[in-house]
Amino acid sequence: MGKKKIETIINEKIYPFKLNEKGKSDLAHLTTNYSYELLVECINIGVSQYFKYNEDGDLLQDSVNTFLDKLGGIAYIKSLTPIEQEIRRIDNKGKSNFTYWNNQTANYILNKYIRALRSAKWTDEQIYVDLKTEVISLINSSRNWSEWTSSMEKWIDDIYSWDVIDDTTIEQNETILPSAIFYGLQQNFQSICKQINASY
Incomplete structure (x- = not known):
């Protein structure tokens, strides 16, 4: 039928x-x-x-x-899932922007990046938006394949350090950023705000 x-x-x-x-x-x-x-x-x-x-x-x-x-x-x-579709789009963008692009290695790095974000409790929707904006923006701002892969690996390392940074206690009573401002933000933004307060 x-x-x-x-x-x-x-x-x-x-x-x-x-x-x-x-x-x-x-x-x-x-x-x-x-x-x-x-x-x-x-x-x-x-x-x-x-x-x-x-x-x-x-x-x-x-x-x-x-x-x-x-x-x-x-x-x-x-x-495909939205995330899988976005990986395909990133591959096409990389091949268009750079003289050299390795799909297999790129997919390995992207999947490692996605696993890191999931370990940081990001939802698939948040990951999809990040791939669509931040990762595509990184391709646009990188001069070549090596710079892009190096930056992606650094991002992955940074994500795995979020939990370590988040354990920092702020002992001072006075802070620049009241916690009410950053409460409910994504974990990485909360970590940055806490670091700012800790260095005040």
Whole structure:
């Protein structure tokens, strides 16, 4: 049932072209592995990304072929968790920014970084936001692969030292930052605030 509905949707999208036997066979594989809802979303993404038209507004066959070739890849990416998707995005960003980028080593470092954040009681949502902002920003500000990997390793070491820093007791009665200001912030920010107060 789902296979036929997806087939109908695609044939409507690619009209005046239609799926051949190979296209139907590839589609049967996708409908076995992915849900109807996910495939509908992927079809819409593929149409917006890959369809091209000539000057008369007619759909180009080459773009239809590209769309069909890419559909499985789109489905795979969309089936990943947000964190896994962001790791893929970081890999692509690194390859784009640097002359050298090693996916295997980068993924090892990123997964080590994620484990460190989880050990610091970060939620997956917080980790996802951090990857999307801080890690991407680090790629943009790093001059090369070596600088990025070195900075990431330092971040990982810093995360594992948060608990040690957090155990520091502030003996002075007077502080610059009242605890009410930083109560409820992420652990690393609380640690920084406590250090500021301790050095006052």
